[in-house]
Amino acid sequence: KALLTIKGYGTEFGVTHDFSDPKAPSTRESVIMKPDAGAAGGLKVVRPAEVAPAAESFTIGD
Known part of the structure; x- marks a missing residue:
């Protein structure tokens, strides 16, 4: 029940999740990253969200 009240959970990758509708995906965004030893956390963003x-x-089937 508490999960359904979360409408703006952000991540450090620029993607925001909305868990208010259990029948819908929390986000439709994706981020493309690649390993990079010199980047913080070891990943570099190739394409932003x-x-x-x-x-x-996309719609969820019956």
């Missing part, structure tokens, strides 16, 4: 057309039109 964005929604792919396939993810935007």
